Amino acid sequence: MSIRLDAVSKSFGDHKVLNDVSLSIEDGTFFVVLGPSGCGKSTLLRTIAGLEPIDAGEVLLDGRKVAGERFHVPPEQRQVGVVFQSYALWPHLSVAGNVAFPLEAAGKGRSVVSARVDDCLETVALSEFGQRKPAELSGGQRQRVALARCLAQGAGTVLMDEPLANLDPHLRGVMEEELSSFHRASGGTTLFITHDQREAMALADKVAVMWDGKILQVDDPDTLYRRPMSKEVAGFIGRSTLLPVSINRVWENRAEIGFGGIELAVECPHNAVPGQGTLLLRPEHIVLASSSSGFEARVVRTVYRGGIWDVFVSMPGLDQHLMMSLHRQAAPGDRLRLDVLRGWVLPA
Numbered sequence: 001m002s003i004r005l006d007a008v009s010k011s012f013g014d015h016k017v018l019n020d021v022s023l024s025i026e027d028g029t030f031f032v033v034l035g036p037s038g039c040g041k042s043t044l045l046r047t048i049a050g051l052e053p054i055d056a057g058e059v060l061l062d063g064r065k066v067a068g069e070r071f072h073v074p075p076e077q078r079q080v081g082v083v084f085q086s087y088a089l090w091p092h093l094s095v096a097g098n099v100a101f102p103l104e105a106a107g108k109g110r111s112v113v114s115a116r117v118d119d120c121l122e123t124v125a126l127s128e129f130g131q132r133k134p135a136e137l138s139g140g141q142r143q144r145v146a147l148a149r150c151l152a153q154g155a156g157t158v159l160m161d162e163p164l165a166n167l168d169p170h171l172r173g174v175m176e177e178e179l180s181s182f183h184r185a186s187g188g189t190t191l192f193i194t195h196d197q198r199e200a201m202a203l204a205d206k207v208a209v210m211w212d213g214k215i216l217q218v219d220d221p222d223t224l225y226r227r228p229m230s231k232e233v234a235g236f237i238g239r240s241t242l243l244p245v246s247i248n249r250v251w252e253n254r255a256e257i258g259f260g261g262i263e264l265a266v267e268c269p270h271n272a273v274p275g276q277g278t279l280l281l282r283p284e285h286i287v288l289a290s291s292s293s294g295f296e297a298r299v300v301r302t303v304y305r306g307g308i309w310d311v312f313v314s315m316p317g318l319d320q321h322l323m324m325s326l327h328r329q330a331a332p333g334d335r336l337r338l339d340v341l342r343g344w345v346l347p348a
């Protein structure tokens with residue numbers, strides 16, 4: 001199912017939680033909405049699911065208008081499944097009973113329900129667990145029951161609101177893989193909400209970065225990482241150093257820039273112009289110089305990350321520290337010769 005939002009706005013009191021939000025999600029996409037706590041992600045999901053009416057704009061599912069100003073199609077007529085962080089399972093029903101629930105509520109016959117429940121439990125690898133109660137399952141298994149229930153409803157489109165937030169890091173990794181296979185197996189559209197950029201990068205075909213009720217940028221994970229279009233996106237996706245620089249010359253998508261006595265050519269947006277600008281440096285853009293070239297820097301602080309060290313360095317003429325990664329240990333006070341391999345100038 002394709003999902004489209006055209007200029008959707010939604011306020012609670014005088015707080016505009018969705019501010020003119022437009023999005024277009026193609027059928028079959030694993031689409032992640034990423035943003036900090038309170039930016040409006042859950043509200044966005046709820047307007048698509050039909051759990052929240054909107055004030056202005058339109059929501060379209062497969063081209064059919066389901067929400068607009070004073071127009072609201074109820075959730076049960078939208079054919080989208082929703083999985084919440086809290087699983088929302090019935091504690092008194094068995095696993096199979098939970099999965100069967102939406103089918104029974106829709107008046108399906110006993111044999112149809114039973115066959116469908118078996119299928120769905122098999123898809124999420126819980127065939128052996130049908131008779132258990134939710135309380136007898138791990139967090140990851142409960143999340144799989146919630147997914148199976150979603151599948152049973154036959155919803156090709158699944159909206160997930162931080163479904164992995166309660167899980168420990170190991171289980172999150174396992175569940176991410178399962179969600180990816182679930183998405184591929186269902187062939188439908190998945191809209192996934194998270195504030196965890198690592199999770200977004202791992203799962204998404206496309207990511208929308210949301211900030212204070214607005215969508216800042218929609219792109220595939222690699223483009224978001226390499227070419228963020230604002231400081232907010234640059235800071236939210238991956239780790240980076242943002243430096244004020246002078247842009248001395250621009251040609252095609254390259255700019256010659258200067259900072260702290262260093263001059264180099266980096267990538268920039270096509271509309272960049274000479275003047276003041278902001279340079280984004282990822283840790284991997286800064287490397288140990290291979291010869292006597294490069295510039296001198298002094299190690300200020302290091303953090304061990306298992307096999308590699310985050311190293312913060314200072315250099316003459318620069319107020320800010322640069323962050324890089326090293327595959328060997330370094331100590332505060334060490335002198336290094338460094339090269340900057342690449343960089344990205346943010347749009348003005």
Ligand SMILES: Nc1ncnc2c1ncn2[C@@H]1O[C@H](COP(=O)(O)OP(=O)(O)OP(=O)(O)O)[C@@H](O)[C@H]1O
Nearest residue numbers: 012013017035036037038039040041042043044195
């Ligand atoms: N029913 C409501 N009534 C009043 N304010 C609300 C309501 N629901 C959400 N809000 C407010 O709207 C803002 C956005 O909330 P929302 O839950 O959409 O954010 P979020 O990005 O999903 O946050 P989180 O990641 O913390 O869940 C918050 O300031 C929240 O307090």
